Amino acid sequence: MGSEKENLLWMILNGLPEVGPVTFRRLRERFSGRIRDIFSASYDELASIGGISCVAAEHIVHWENYFNLMQEQEKLAATHSKFIGQRDKNYPALLKEIYDAPIGLYAKGKLDLSRNNCIAIVGTRKATVYGLKIARDFARELATLGFIIVSGMALGIDSAAHEGALAAEGKTVAVLGSGVDIIYPHENKKLYAKIVENGTVLSEFPLGRKADKITFPIRNRVIAGMCSHAIIIESNDGGGSMITAHIANEYGRSVMAVPGRVDQSTSRGCHELIRNGATLVSCLDHILEELDYSRQRLLNFGEAKFPFPDQVAMDPVERRIIDFLREKGMASLDEISEALAIPTYHLISRLQLLELRQTVQCDGSGNYVYHKN
DSSP states (O other), rough: OOOHHHHHHHHHHHTTTOOHHHHHHHHHHHTTOOHHHHHHHHHHHHHTSSTTOHHHHHHHHGGGGOOOOOOOOHHHHTTTTTEEEETTTTTTTTTSSSSTTOSSSEEEEOOOSSSSSEEEEEEEEOOOOHHHHHHHHHHHHHHHEEEEEEOOTTTTTTHHHHHHHTTOOOOOEEEEETTTSOOOGGGGGHHHHHHHHHHHEEEOOOOOOOOOTTHHHHHHHHHHOSEEEEEESSSOOTSHHHHHHHHHTTTTOOOEEEEEOOOGGHHHHHHHHHHHEEEESHHHHHHHTTTTTOHHHHHSSSSSSSOOHHHHSSSHHHHHHHHHHOOOOOOOOHHHHHHHHHOOHHHHHHHHHHHHTTSEOOTTSSSSEEOOO
């Protein structure tokens, strides 16, 4: 059966009431992963499966009464969206590992999510100036290094994380608590458009589903599940970001938290996480240490061969840095910034990357030199 037709079956199951991820898992186990066999089964056969309710069996057997496939396909075409089932090559690799993985995801954008290089950055909607800066800086630096920044496109920390990744011309994913065709909050209309253009908007919910208090916790599990690490930046002790952190911990993901002022309510959640074992991070080096960021992973995330420095540094900014240092011989951060008209905050991440690649070296006095292996 073609992957496109099979995706339609996954989409039908995803849209049926009473057929959630756990129910679907039981169905797959019973039918050895053969999706067509689920639809060929009788009501009695489905209802006899442990954990499958009579209502779920009814919905599957008479699915046309509960899910309008033609209408959903028309919506997909109209919104330039697509549906990716668990077997689709673009389904997030890590997300498949969790027990309650979504049956499928609606996606809008063009980002390949099959590689395990997603990091979540989430936090409160009522962020401080400090929190917003940290979120943008961390996201920008990590996106520069090749990581995909995942967040929920909420106001505050989430939006700042997306903006930081986009500022570095990096990739970012927004996981929505609504259908991908609904922009929520509406204030993020421009941000939504930028994410679609440079990354991906994802949702487990069918097109047209509006966000509510039930959808956000469900959304948070997708964020936690598709990422190897989660960074929490400002959250009160009862915030949605704490749900994401706890879910990430349950999934065996690494949780990091940024400390804040002890008299600030938005610091309580992060401080609680740190007390309970989350890794305290206050700079990029702390994050890279937690990521166990070896040079091999930095360059190609597990590919077999280690490229030569000049083959790797194809980024235009990195190329300019290398060419300048080759000609100059030695230069400080400020000298490079002035000569190339590149802000120092943008240079720092690129120079760190080149150092880890052993293409550039920094001496004890803060000067950088080109290093050819």
